[in-house]
Amino acid sequence: MEVIDILKKYSTIVDEEIDKSLNTVDPEKLQKASEHLIKAGGKKIRPALVILTCQAVGGNVEEALKTAAAVELIHTFSLIHDDIMDEDNMRRGKPSVHVLWGEPMAILAGDTLFSKAFETILETRIDGVSYERVVGTLKTVVDSCTKICEGQAFDMCFEGNFDVAEEEYMQMIYMKTGALIAAATKSGAIVGGGSPEQVEALAEYGRLIGLAFQIQDDYLDVVSDEQDIGKPVGSDVVEGKMTLMVVNALSKASPEDKTELISILNAKSDTNVARAIELFEKYDSINYTHNISLQNVERAKKLLDVVDDSPAKEALLKMADFMLERNH
Amino acid sequence: MEVIDILKKYSTIVDEEIDKSLNTVDPEKLQKASEHLIKAGGKKIRPALVILTCQAVGGNVEEALKTAAAVELIHTFSLIHDDIMDEDNMRRGKPSVHVLWGEPMAILAGDTLFSKAFETILETRIDGVSYERVVGTLKTVVDSCTKICEGQAFDMCFEGNFDVAEEEYMQMIYMKTGALIAAATKSGAIVGGGSPEQVEALAEYGRLIGLAFQIQDDYLDVVSDEQDIGKPVGSDVVEGKMTLMVVNALSKASPEDKTELISILNAKSDTNVARAIELFEKYDSINYTHNISLQNVERAKKLLDVVDDSPAKEALLKMADFMLERNH
Numbered sequence: 001m002e003v004i005d006i007l008k009k010y011s012t013i014v015d016e017e018i019d020k021s022l023n024t025v026d027p028e029k030l031q032k033a034s035e036h037l038i039k040a041g042g043k044k045i046r047p048a049l050v051i052l053t054c055q056a057v058g059g060n061v062e063e064a065l066k067t068a069a070a071v072e073l074i075h076t077f078s079l080i081h082d083d084i085m086d087e088d089n090m091r092r093g094k095p096s097v098h099v100l101w102g103e104p105m106a107i108l109a110g111d112t113l114f115s116k117a118f119e120t121i122l123e124t125r126i127d128g129v130s131y132e133r134v135v136g137t138l139k140t141v142v143d144s145c146t147k148i149c150e151g152q153a154f155d156m157c158f159e160g161n162f163d164v165a166e167e168e169y170m171q172m173i174y175m176k177t178g179a180l181i182a183a184a185t186k187s188g189a190i191v192g193g194g195s196p197e198q199v200e201a202l203a204e205y206g207r208l209i210g211l212a213f214q215i216q217d218d219y220l221d222v223v224s225d226e227q228d229i230g231k232p233v234g235s236d237v238v239e240g241k242m243t244l245m246v247v248n249a250l251s252k253a254s255p256e257d258k259t260e261l262i263s264i265l266n267a268k269s270d271t272n273v274a275r276a277i278e279l280f281e282k283y284d285s286i287n288y289t290h291n292i293s294l295q296n297v298e299r300a301k302k303l304l305d306v307v308d309d310s311p312a313k314e315a316l317l318k319m320a321d322f323m324l325e326r327n328h
Numbered sequence: 329m330e331v332i333d334i335l336k337k338y339s340t341i342v343d344e345e346i347d348k349s350l351n352t353v354d355p356e357k358l359q360k361a362s363e364h365l366i367k368a369g370g371k372k373i374r375p376a377l378v379i380l381t382c383q384a385v386g387g388n389v390e391e392a393l394k395t396a397a398a399v400e401l402i403h404t405f406s407l408i409h410d411d412i413m414d415e416d417n418m419r420r421g422k423p424s425v426h427v428l429w430g431e432p433m434a435i436l437a438g439d440t441l442f443s444k445a446f447e448t449i450l451e452t453r454i455d456g457v458s459y460e461r462v463v464g465t466l467k468t469v470v471d472s473c474t475k476i477c478e479g480q481a482f483d484m485c486f487e488g489n490f491d492v493a494e495e496e497y498m499q500m501i502y503m504k505t506g507a508l509i510a511a512a513t514k515s516g517a518i519v520g521g522g523s524p525e526q527v528e529a530l531a532e533y534g535r536l537i538g539l540a541f542q543i544q545d546d547y548l549d550v551v552s553d554e555q556d557i558g559k560p561v562g563s564d565v566v567e568g569k570m571t572l573m574v575v576n577a578l579s580k581a582s583p584e585d586k587t588e589l590i591s592i593l594n595a596k597s598d599t600n601v602a603r604a605i606e607l608f609e610k611y612d613s614i615n616y617t618h619n620i621s622l623q624n625v626e627r628a629k630k631l632l633d634v635v636d637d638s639p640a641k642e643a644l645l646k647m648a649d650f651m652l653e654r655n656h
Contacts (some may be wrong), residue, residue: 153433
């Protein structure tokens, strides 16, 4: 089965579970604001990873379903609040929640999803053994929530400051993007009853593919055709966004090139995109970035040795490769 | 021991526990924004209630401490987000978090406290028995978080609309204020190992004193001297705030008086405060409101029969009366 079909298959049952969580929200305005972004689409990669890792360690879909829904609720909460903070007015081709309902209701919608995520995990049918698993799942998900907040704060603090070490940059994108994906794969392994070794390996698998996903997204922005990625090539440069390519090029560049690249990024205009890409090429930062995402995916796949062969393992191998593809 | 001394006594140990939860938050700017309101004061009524209810069912302070800290973290999270939504620029005599750090960092600070609250509960030392108690505590606290969001949304939806039934109004203030106080007393009873009967009675005790607290606050706004409450008499009328007094008067008033009262509230000016109070008196709404808070406190105290006599029970009886006092 292709990744896109796996995602579709689980998307339907996860959506049903999310509906169950949100259909009691009152008043109606808060409910609509909370549901909007989930109903606007999204590929539901994170819940699919919860279900697949649960199955890969011998668990079944039912055990993973509430956690899968919860992880998507957390993801959506963070998107709604990020859009307010970053003043992004469109998401998934639709106006953002704060554009449609105003900032106060959008803040509340995010808070509600955050709360409902934990409520949903806590609704997991509990027997003696499962108490421990539910607490383990909650710890994993809560820990990633704190990291998401910290990562967003680091991102905001870094803004306009290009004097950031690669290690700091990688830590920031891990917190912003990797941590929740790692929480998805780790909590899937926990609810499925994986051994401590399996839980750790699958957490690391999630961390690595999460980083690859983010890094590859920045790489594709520079090397793709406009029609492939649905936005102009080099749009990150136009936005002055810090990416691994930028951090890497700045760390190697001559003082003149460094000054030029920073001034191109600060200008936030499309006139010097080609020159910025030339500088990335000069310092081999495009290849460097691409290699890091490739390596992360290969290391992630290797970690799957910790589980026996199964359709779920096959799917997880494909999911890792999927992170490198266009059009996410 | 007087209530104010009980609060002081527990405030110190709760502050230490909160410090432990927040001192790892990174970057520093996020940490400062998250800590600001907690360090700005507040009487820590909710954590004291967690500790006292835990002790009242035979538990000890140590068992309750993390949950006590968590409840205060949730309370602070909701104040920070509410201040953004309501555009309140001062809180506890200091500029609000969004005034000092900007809205994006204030949203994140609230989210971080929300996350840290659950992290803190999950750090409760766990043995076989406690897994069940930790999950019970989490359910109680999460449920109140959803209610806080819903209550704030109802409050926003009610704004400018005075056609609200008393039942709807009471439900809204229960969600906004009562639910977290009920979660404090319920979770204290759970972590302390109370019987199901004790847990339910103490939850109801919390709900009743929480409602009394909110209703009495609105009552005192009208009947106090300016120097007693530290703000002009009738300031709720000037703000056009919906209170139980308003809801009650409107439900009984003649069409003419109803129109007049609504126009006074919508004017948001201090010229007709005396006339509004005259109308509250005409329909006996001031006494009505006062009686409801008195009744709630008496019913709450009666519910404490469910626990044996102890210093903690004495303190809980005093805490109920404390809700009726000025200068909170």
